[in-house]
Amino acid sequence: MIHKLKFSIISFFLIYLTGCANTELISDVDPNKDLSGVRSFHVNKFEKDGRGIEIIIAKKLNEMGFKATHGSSKNIPLTAQAIVEYSDKWMWDITMYMLELNIDFRDPETNYKFATGRSYRTSLARKNPEEMVDEVLNEIFKQQKGH
């Protein structure tokens, strides 16, 4: 009986812990949109973000060879070919970690969302924001390279 109980408890925690190491990296780009023609971006600050994620996204886009600015939706440069919107979600597990990062590219005239990327990482698979921004943007642009 004790052995069965021990086995049940161990099985329970093994099943529980697999949920703590769950990752998803997804992107979805409109095949009718040629991303290679989009060179300038403006990253809109997410109102609930107090960690400066928009600065990290703009910096990464600049490192990738694009022209990226960041700030509010009120100071979008006229030359911006895409508006970048993002949302981040954080959780606490001993320390705070970024659970999910969503990045969308939108047409500045119609607000149409032509590309989206998402990284979801639970506690045991956590990465820092710079790494998550990196993987989401690479995943979005990778889709177009495959065409």
Add this chain to the structure above:
Amino acid sequence: MKSIKSLILFFSISIITGCAAGNKYDYNQADISLPVKGSGDISLGVIDNRDYVHSGKKPAKFVGLQRGGFGNPFDVTTRSGKSLTEDMSVALTRSLEKSGFNVDELYFSASDTSLITSVIKNNGQQKNIVLTVNEWKTDVMMSIAVIYDLLLQIKDKDGNELASASSSSDGKETVSGAGFEGQNSRVATSTFETKISRLFNNPEIIEALEK
């Protein structure tokens, strides 16, 4: 020993059902940004062509599955209590109006072409948008997957097709990791916004709507 057994039974039931039962999603709150600008009058009809709804196996407000700890499925329905296609129609009407159109909502009881043509002719609009939902369903456990098969048509006042675009998943398409009901609803709604707006970003559709 008895109290330990009761505790284990309680936790087992909690794990099996989790927060899986009774979930509801808010599709009528979808904020779809369409890649078209237009003006004038237009009609819109959204048809539910899901075979399990027609057969009565699932109600029209069924939108997907939320699985418990052992993969056991529970139905997810619309928060509004209305059919999925009614919620989609409300959201799409709002988006078309934001894009500059005056929208007349039409109701088709079936996907029968002659019925659709008859309704369109009676309504008398020059341009008519018909969205047929052959499948739309989320499946949520550790991640959120969506299975969909959508057909968008623009028809003239006689019910003749001017343009069409379709989109379907190859089996289950994973769109995110899963969270609680509110977050899952937002992801499902966001996925719907993306897929629908993508259908409109077709050169023939845009031309048929904007001319």
